[in-house]
Amino acid sequence: MKHAFLAAAIAAFSGSAWADGAIELRTAPGAFASDAAARQHIEQTLRGADADIEFVDAANGVVRLEGGEAAARALRADPVFVSVRHDGEADRQTRLFSVLLSDEGMQVGVEPGGRGDRIEDVPLGWPGEFVQVIARDASGTVIAEGYVRDHRFIRYEGWNEDGTHRAGSNYSDVDETQPLDIWLELPAATARLEVIAPARPAENLPERTLGVAAINAGEAQ
Amino acid sequence: MIRALLAAGAALFGAASASAQTLVPIHLTGDPDTRINYVIMADGFTAGEMDAFRTAADGFRDFLLGGAPYVRYADHFNVYRLEIASNQSGVSRPGNPVDTALGSELGCFNIDRLLCANNQLANAALQAADPTISFHIRLIVVNTTDYGGGGGFYATTTLNQFAPSVFQHEIGHSFANLDDEYVDANICAQQPGLYGPPGEINTTAQSTREASPWSVWIDAATPVPTTGAADALPGMYQGGHYCPTEVWRPTFNSLMNSLNRPMEQINTEQFVRVFNRTAPGIDGANPAPGAVSMTRNGRIRFSVIPKTIDDQAYGVTWRVDGNVVQVPTAADDGIGFAADGSRYTFHGVNFAPGTYQVTATVRDVTELVRNDPASDLTHETSWTVTVEDRDTPSAVLGGAVLPFARSVTTGTAATAFASFINSGSTEATNCSITLQQGDGSASPAGFGYQATNPATNLPVGGMNPVFSIPAGQLATFVFSVDFAAATDSAEVFAVADCDNSDPAPRGSGVNSMIVSSSATAQPDIVSIAATITTPGVADMPSNGARTAVALSAINIGTAGDVTLRADLGAGNLPVEVEMCETNPATGVCLTARTPFVTVNFAQNQTRTFAVFLRAHGPVQFAPERFRTFFVFEDAGRVRRGGTNVAVRTVQ
Numbered sequence: 059m060k061h062a063f064l065a066a067a068i069a070a071f072s073g074s075a076w077a078d079g080a081i082e083l084r085t086a087p088g089a090f091a092s093d094a095a096a097r098q099h100i101e102q103t104l105r106g107a108d109a110d111i112e113f114v115d116a117a118n119g120v121v122r123l124e125g126g127e128a129a130a131r132a133l134r135a136d137p138v139f140v141s142v143r144h145d146g147e148a149d150r151q152t153r154l155f156s157v158l159l160s161d162e163g164m165q166v167g168v169e170p171g172g173r174g175d176r177i178e179d180v181p182l183g184w185p186g187e188f189v190q191v192i193a194r195d196a197s198g199t200v201i202a203e204g205y206v207r208d209h210r211f212i213r214y215e216g217w218n219e220d221g222t223h224r225a226g227s228n229y230s231d232v233d234e235t236q237p238l239d240i241w242l243e244l245p246a247a248t249a250r251l252e253v254i255a256p257a258r259p260a261e262n263l264p265e266r267t268l269g270v271a272a273i274n275a276g277e278a279q
Numbered sequence: 280m281i282r283a284l285l286a287a288g289a290a291l292f293g294a295a296s297a298s299a300q301t302l303v304p305i306h307l308t309g310d311p312d313t314r315i316n317y318v319i320m321a322d323g324f325t326a327g328e329m330d331a332f333r334t335a336a337d338g339f340r341d342f343l344l345g346g347a348p349y350v351r352y353a354d355h356f357n358v359y360r361l362e363i364a365s366n367q368s369g370v371s372r373p374g375n376p377v378d379t380a381l382g383s384e385l386g387c388f389n390i391d392r393l394l395c396a397n398n399q400l401a402n403a404a405l406q407a408a409d410p411t412i413s414f415h416i417r418l419i420v421v422n423t424t425d426y427g428g429g430g431g432f433y434a435t436t437t438l439n440q441f442a443p444s445v446f447q448h449e450i451g452h453s454f455a456n457l458d459d460e461y462v463d464a465n466i467c468a469q470q471p472g473l474y475g476p477p478g479e480i481n482t483t484a485q486s487t488r489e490a491s492p493w494s495v496w497i498d499a500a501t502p503v504p505t506t507g508a509a510d511a512l513p514g515m516y517q518g519g520h521y522c523p524t525e526v527w528r529p530t531f532n533s534l535m536n537s538l539n540r541p542m543e544q545i546n547t548e549q550f551v552r553v554f555n556r557t558a559p560g561i562d563g564a565n566p567a568p569g570a571v572s573m574t575r576n577g578r579i580r581f582s583v584i585p586k587t588i589d590d591q592a593y594g595v596t597w598r599v600d601g602n603v604v605q606v607p608t609a610a611d612d613g614i615g616f617a618a619d620g621s622r623y624t625f626h627g628v629n630f631a632p633g634t635y636q637v638t639a640t641v642r643d644v645t646e647l648v649r650n651d652p653a654s655d656l657t658h659e660t661s662w663t664v665t666v667e668d669r670d671t672p673s674a675v676l677g678g679a680v681l682p683f684a685r686s687v688t689t690g691t692a693a694t695a696f697a698s699f700i701n702s703g704s705t706e707a708t709n710c711s712i713t714l715q716q717g718d719g720s721a722s723p724a725g726f727g728y729q730a731t732n733p734a735t736n737l738p739v740g741g742m743n744p745v746f747s748i749p750a751g752q753l754a755t756f757v758f759s760v761d762f763a764a765a766t767d768s769a770e771v772f773a774v775a776d777c778d779n780s781d782p783a784p785r786g787s788g789v790n791s792m793i794v795s796s797s798a799t800a801q802p803d804i805v806s807i808a809a810t811i812t813t814p815g816v817a818d819m820p821s822n823g824a825r826t827a828v829a830l831s832a833i834n835i836g837t838a839g840d841v842t843l844r845a846d847l848g849a850g851n852l853p854v855e856v857e858m859c860e861t862n863p864a865t866g867v868c869l870t871a872r873t874p875f876v877t878v879n880f881a882q883n884q885t886r887t888f889a890v891f892l893r894a895h896g897p898v899q900f901a902p903e904r905f906r907t908f909f910v911f912e913d914a915g916r917v918r919r920g921g922t923n924v925a926v927r928t929v930q
Contacts (some may be wrong), residue, residue, distance in 0.1 A: 131640065135657045185473075
């Protein structure tokens with residue numbers, strides 16, 4: 059059961075993980091009354107997915123865009139586009155890595171199945187709520203990066219009896235005496251993994267590298 | 280997240296890991312891999328106080344799933360309570376320790392109302408309870424009515440009446456990545472250095488309508504900046520992310536601003552995006568996504584199980600190499616889980632030999648989301664189909680095995696019956712049977728088979744014969760499996776192959792058997808299942824009503840405690856299961872229905888059970904894959920018996 063739906067986890071990847079590419083759409087000729095109508099329908103279908111509409115010929119049912127996988131997926135869900143071809147798809151082979159950070163250092167294992175922790179593009183939270191993860195390939199190029207939650211993080215917000223926030227009450231802490239355990243679904247080409255604690259200004263802590271590991275031929279070191 | 284900590288946690292916190300914990304589903308709608316899993320954990324409740332925790336857990340379940348935006352996605356959630364008894368009742372306070380299972384302390388870090396649990400104890404408890412489930416929302420309920428709580432990876436709360444709204448706010452942070460929308464001058468004075476810039480989901484540094492992250496929600500008639508105190512009116516309200524100016528929030532007063540308030544549109548939209556990101560919109564697929572091959576004159580029926588919202592299945596668009604081959608059908612837009620469009624038949628004759636990409640795409644079309652930049656609400660499954668440059672042999676084999684599970688002493692053979700049918704147009708010749716593992720490799724177990732008389736089940740002829748099966752006929756066998764070493768719950772497949780056929784396909788629960796081989800004698804429970812309408816198939820009504828399956832089991836091994844559980848199999852089925860032991864004479868439940876049943880099974884005793892199945896989404900008829908397994912497991916989760924049925928939804 060744990061092997062299913064890795065694709066969904068891939069979708070949660072940092073958008074920078076996969077390159078944009080050309081998307082060619084075909085509709086039934088005349089399906090849209092005008093180029094503007096076709097353009098409007100495409101924008102509605104995209105619902106904010108990043109893509110540039112570069113060419114529209116509604117009369118002949120041809121549209122070309124530049125966009126990423128999110129845009130292509132949204133367009134594939136709409137059957138009015140009788141053909142959706144996207145040439146920007148990168149190699150999406152991934153592997154699942156378990157990472158354990160403790161006083162003894164950083165240990166990385168390659169897992170046969172399961173789901174990785176949710177990876178966010180940006181650390182949307184308080185300092186200490188996330189750790190940054192950077193994956194590099196054998197050449198040292200960054201091939202994926204993002205942020206995952208640190209389970210050692212605790213947050214407090216105080217509230218008044220009327221439900222409003224109590225000013226000056228906020229507090230947070232990361233208990234770094236405990237180990238950090240995260241699972242990461244990353245491109246299969248990952249050869250080096252870095253885990254970084256972003257700066258925590260309230261505690262006067264700078265950004266710190268928590269661990270670095272090399273991964274060779276499917277085995278972590 | 281909690282996985283690798285088991286060893287470390289157990290070593291460091293031996294007392295806690297020794298505590299008994301029981302994970303009880305209290306809202307189960309499908310396989311946990313395809314659900315948002317919400318766990319409610321007990322702390323400070325003694326064994327004698329566990330009923331109070333159960334009541335509280337029901338309350339926290341109903342509070343969350345009963346309100347917006349959760350209520351419409353309740354079928355995408357599983358909810359569990361983790362019962363873990365503490366040695367002492369209550370909660371620690373500074374200088375006044377109480378011996379509780381998860382080490383909660385009220386007043387930690389010298390903040391009166393801050394409630395901290397020991398995250399490592401919590402990790403270890405969840406790991407010990409079920410290491411296979413990823414929990415996305417984690418709430419620790421502490422046994423005190425004093426006001427207190429905390430957020431983070433684990434949210435903590437008490438039995439205080441104001442606790443639920445605080446919890447809702449906190450999961451706005453920890454689950455949905457939402458910002459605080461309130462103003463706090465102390466923090467603002469240290470911004471942006473302290474908490475960074477606005478997150479640009481529900482707070483923004485942009486000040487114009489056009490640049491607003493939620494511009495699609497702002498009505499043209501709404502002024503920007505927006506003033507007034509109206510509820511549910513999206514706009515650009517000044518103040519948020521701790522600062523009164525230079526930051527804007529989307530609504531006047533949402534739950535991310537004050538307690539006991541609605542989430543409002545923009546925060547709700549983010550929740551729905553994260554619901555979709557967490558629980559895939561396709562619950563299962565058949566065949567398993569990946570590479571499949573077929574012959575020129577063959578066909579493959581692809582099917583998916585789309586999720587539902589408001590009791591309607593997501594529509595499915597099918598494409599081959601990007602070209603639409605099947606559009607969502609009217610059935611997808613109707614009531615219930617009919618979803619005829621959730622399957623597509625690929626006929627090899629329509630394609631030249633080569634490789635093709637078949638894709639099923641579904642989309643949650645909820646009106647709660649207008650902006651979906653990462654296409655979180657669109658979900659896909661795909662297969663790479665190779666059409667081989669040959670035709671299917673004229674003999675076609677299928678196989679079946681019973682019973683589904685055996686448990687024997689190492690060195691003793693486990694036996695079962697196998698039947699193979701030739702549904703092709705010519706006789707299958709020079710056939711033999713092999714024992715395979717799930718990946719098609721040879722099983723290491725000793726294996727032998729002998730033909731049987733189908734009328735009497737008695738063996739006939741010699742061992743391991745080469746045989747033929749006439750067109751449209753079947754051949755029956757008894758076979759033995761003998762593991763040389765102790766083996767827990769190994770699945771093996773009996774596969775027939777002939778000179779002029781492909782091998783009979785492997786199907787879990789169809790032609791497979793679970794074998795446990797132990798050093799000492801154990802329970803060995805042979806069981807069968809009976810369904811109401813179609814033999815061997817549980818027909819689940821599309822309207823959400825339950826169907827029942829009757830089980831009868833006999834223990835031909837030694838006496839022992841076993842637990843009957845349901846396993847939804849590799850199909851990730853959206854199926855809710857309850858069961859009970861029944862009176863064999865009347866079929867009436869002896870106890871209330873529960874997610875699992877533990878019994879002490881005496882030697883040679885026969886017991887009966889009823890299992891109730893309810894679908895939370897469409898399930899196509901794919902009996903080789905979409906099955907529900909009912910397994911008897913010992914305390915170590917080793918399978919000592921079981922049976923299974925195919926499942927599908929019907930109108």
